Amino acid sequence: MASKPPRLALKLFIAAAILAAVSLALIYALRSVASVAIVYRNKAVDSVPGSVTVQAEYEMDLKSEYPGRIVRSELEPGKSVKTGDFLVQIDTSKLELEIEKTANDLEAQKKKVAIGSVLDVTLENARDDLAEKERLLKAGGLAEIDAVRQRRLVKATQQQRDLEKVESEQSLATFDNFLKTERLQLARMTITAPFDGKVAQVIAHPGDNIGTDAPIAHLIASKRLVEAKISEEKFANIKEGQKATVRFLTYGDSQYPATVSKILPSADPATQRYIVYLTVDIAPEKLVPGITGEVVIDVGEHEKTLLVPRRALYGHRLLVVKNGRIESRTPEVGYVSLNEVEILSGVAEGEAVIVDQIERFRPGDSVRTVIEK
Secondary structure, three states, X not given: OOOHHHHHXXXXXXXXXXXXXXXXXXXXXXXXXXXXXXXXXXXXXXXXEEEEEEEEOOEEEEEOOOOEEEXXXXXXXXXXXXXXXXEEEEOOHHHHHHHHHHXXXXXXXXXXXHHOOHHHHHHHHHHHHHHHHHHHHXXXXXXXXXXXXXXXXXXXXXXXXXHHXXXXXXXXXXXXXXXXXXXXXXXXXXXXXXXXXXXXXXXXXXXXXXXXXXXXXXXXXXXXXXXXXXXXXXXXXOOOXXXXXXXXXXXXXOOEEEEEEEEEEEEOOOOOEEEEEEEEOOXXXXXXXXXXXXXXXXXXXXXXXXXXXXXXXXXXXXXXXXXXXXXXXXXXXXXXXXXXXXXXXXXXXXXXXXXXXXXXXXXXXXEEEEEOO
């Protein structure tokens, strides 16, 4: 009977140990789970951030240079057009009659010039008379004054004939110019697409009478410009040909490689931000005018340096999990790219930093970790 108390004590000890283990396991299981990334060593890229906007290379209102009634139209909202495609026909019936009349007037004037002038005969007779008087004057059979008067008559007739010739040539040129102008107007009353693009809006339709320079439709060019705006303090290191990465809000986390293609030399006076243009490796149909996003332009790099995901930075802090507890660190940051941050000091290679729902955690919290892949 004396052995029973030690057995009871052993059982109680085992039960207490099991209870403690269960309690510890329960406490561990109930701890918050933190998604972490491991600090690693790789190449760091110095990147300049900016905002991007997609724009049509240009857009314009389609207009007619001449008033008239629209008799035919191929305009439809959303329709793709190529340079030179027929779009709109303005009524030319009245103009065609005017062209016919001008052409007839021109031909009549040409015939009139070909027939010649009555002054040609008058001038010829005056010259004959002058020759005769000059002969008589030389022979002494005519007074000097009569010869002088005849010379003046020949000169006046010649001047009158020359003036008439100039007027006839001017009349021919005027009719010819009228005809060219009317034919040019006729051609321009057939309106074609000025560039490759799309019809964004149709304003006038068949049967409508339009005035000079009245808008008929709104066209948007097919070619797109990806415009990036860069702050003044970050602009100095940007050069044409530098690589970049673009992310559009419309397409979520998808990233597209890009290249700096053009740099404007002056800042936008309203925002004091500089503008650069990017060539983006993306399907053209995805570049819808008006969509926005962000860009990072690579301007330098460091080899074999410590990196953490950019989203691990919480303000200027990193939350490091060490031995199951959270520590707050304020690292010295180097290059910052779209996805990564170079860490110059403050953490060591292999340490775990929280990368998700960082605002939930506080220094000193006990957590379990799951390495994000």
